[in-house]
Amino acid sequence: MEAFGFLVVPPVFKTGEIEQLGLAGSIPVRLRESRRHVTQVDPRRRIPRTDQLLALPAVQQARARLGEHAVKAAVHAVQDRARRGDLPVEQISDALVNALTQHTATTLRPVLNATGVVVHTNLGRAPLSTAAVEALINASGYVDVELDLATGTRSKRGVAARAALLAACPAAEEALVVNNGAAALVLATTALAAGAEVVVSRGELIEIGAGFRLPDLIASTGARLREVGTTNRTHPKDYADAIGPQTGCVLKVHQSNFRVEGFTKAVGLQQLRELTALPLIADLGSGLLRPDPTLPDEPDAATALCEGADVVTASGDKLLGGPQAGIVLGRAEVVAQMARHPLARAVRADKLTLAALEATLRAGASPVTQSLHADPERLRTRAERLAAAVNASVVAHDGRVGGGGAPGVPLPGWAVRLPESAAAPLRAGDPAVLTRVHDGACLLDLRCVPESDDDRLLAAVRHALDVDR
Numbered sequence: 001m002e003a004f005g006f007l008v009v010p011p012v013f014k015t016g017e018i019e020q021l022g023l024a025g026s027i028p029v030r031l032r033e034s035r036r037h038v039t040q041v042d043p044r045r046r047i048p049r050t051d052q053l054l055a056l057p058a059v060q061q062a063r064a065r066l067g068e069h070a071v072k073a074a075v076h077a078v079q080d081r082a083r084r085g086d087l088p089v090e091q092i093s094d095a096l097v098n099a100l101t102q103h104t105a106t107t108l109r110p111v112l113n114a115t116g117v118v119v120h121t122n123l124g125r126a127p128l129s130t131a132a133v134e135a136l137i138n139a140s141g142y143v144d145v146e147l148d149l150a151t152g153t154r155s156k157r158g159v160a161a162r163a164a165l166l167a168a169c170p171a172a173e174e175a176l177v178v179n180n181g182a183a184a185l186v187l188a189t190t191a192l193a194a195g196a197e198v199v200v201s202r203g204e205l206i207e208i209g210a211g212f213r214l215p216d217l218i219a220s221t222g223a224r225l226r227e228v229g230t231t232n233r234t235h236p237k238d239y240a241d242a243i244g245p246q247t248g249c250v251l252k253v254h255q256s257n258f259r260v261e262g263f264t265k266a267v268g269l270q271q272l273r274e275l276t277a278l279p280l281i282a283d284l285g286s287g288l289l290r291p292d293p294t295l296p297d298e299p300d301a302a303t304a305l306c307e308g309a310d311v312v313t314a315s316g317d318k319l320l321g322g323p324q325a326g327i328v329l330g331r332a333e334v335v336a337q338m339a340r341h342p343l344a345r346a347v348r349a350d351k352l353t354l355a356a357l358e359a360t361l362r363a364g365a366s367p368v369t370q371s372l373h374a375d376p377e378r379l380r381t382r383a384e385r386l387a388a389a390v391n392a393s394v395v396a397h398d399g400r401v402g403g404g405g406a407p408g409v410p411l412p413g414w415a416v417r418l419p420e421s422a423a424a425p426l427r428a429g430d431p432a433v434l435t436r437v438h439d440g441a442c443l444l445d446l447r448c449v450p451e452s453d454d455d456r457l458l459a460a461v462r463h464a465l466d467v468d469r
Contacts, residue, residue: 193248273308
């Protein structure tokens with residue numbers, strides 16, 4: 001039979017039969033192979049199209065959470081797996097939804113801090129309070145960060161955070177928030193001593209985290225360092241001889257990460273105040289606002305201001321227990337001079353920092369405060385419960401403040417002793433758990449682990465030990 005110039009071959013014919021009839025040359029190749037395609041369909045042709053997968057309700061929800069690029073990448077990944085034969089076509093949709101459910105908007109992973117170090121710089125320093133987290137969420141949209149809603153006019157930035165700081169430290173007349181502690185110090189020396197000298201003891205020319213050195217920071221402001229005294233001993237006369245018409249300010253720095261003991265001498269803020277009327281800056285670093293009996297030698301903002309400091313600078317994410325921020329407290333005219341300087345705009349805090357800081361100050365005890373003052377007996381009970389569940393032992397273990405605060409001060413507590421080989425699978429697990437590896441053992445200190453996470457920690461330990469075996 002012939003139609004439109006082509007011979008129509010009944011589907012019962014096979015390729016060999018067609019050739020025997022002498023018809024092979026008159027039949028298109030595609031037609032001759034049609035029988036084969038009907039009986040052997042490539043399963044890859046059944047892989048859902050990208051637009052079909054993107055239309056799935058669960059995928060639509062993930063697009064709002066993760067963004068278009070991440071979702072399309074996940075779609076292409078499951079399609080590629082199916083093309084390679086690693087994933088059955090029937091499971092593509094389920095595999096995609098599962099992948100997107102586990103996918104997070106950031107590559108940063110939550111970690112259970114079982115090191116006993118409260119302010120752990122490598123883990124982001126201070127964990128935020130529930131109130132601070134809620135404040136971050138509320139501030140993620142439009143907020144009145146620089147607006148007076150009553151009048152509809154522009155207001156000063158961060159008024160509420162400033163008020164919370166002054167309420168928490170009544171010794172201060174004024175407050176300012178910048179983006180971190182180093183920025184607070186740089187702004188202070190720039191606004192008060194640019195082009196002039198900053199007088200500081202040699203024993204206080206410290207290096208802070210990641211190799212940044214205080215002398216380099218100050219030199220970057222255009223001020224000149226005038227070093228006085230020696231590494232271990234500085235006297236009032238050393239300052240008196242150095243202070244003159246070329247002096248812009250006097251700087252007193254808390255040594256933070258180390259202690260100098262033995263044949264030492266330092267000049268306190270009260271003595272420095274008696275020597276000069278020039279601006280006196282106290283860089284405390286740790287962010288302690290009031291004295292804490294647990295940390296008797298740690299300087300605090302209230303005491304420093306009462307002893308004569310014009311300005312105190314500190315970090316917000318250390319002992320204060322808030323977000324990364326630079327805290328400035330002090331005399332109204334000096335803080336105002338800093339706020340007016342052009343550099344203040346470059347280092348100002350964003351709305352999220354201001355919101356979290358205010359909530360931290362108003363909420364009371366932060367997770368950092370709770371960890372610092374954790375009851376050793378309660379820590380022991382929790383440790384013994386975990387140890388009994390995995391047939392491990394409990395040993396005495398001193399925690400640390402961390403973040404440069406109270407160097408050498410022990411925080412008595414307890415730890416679960418596991419084989420050293422458990423440390424790696426614990427770090428790689430879900431949840432990730434960071435422990436202290438010491439003296440051939442993996443030590444789990446529960447000081448900084450919320451009690452509500454004890455069951456998750458136990459499950460992680462059991463998994464790590466199974467992997468180890």
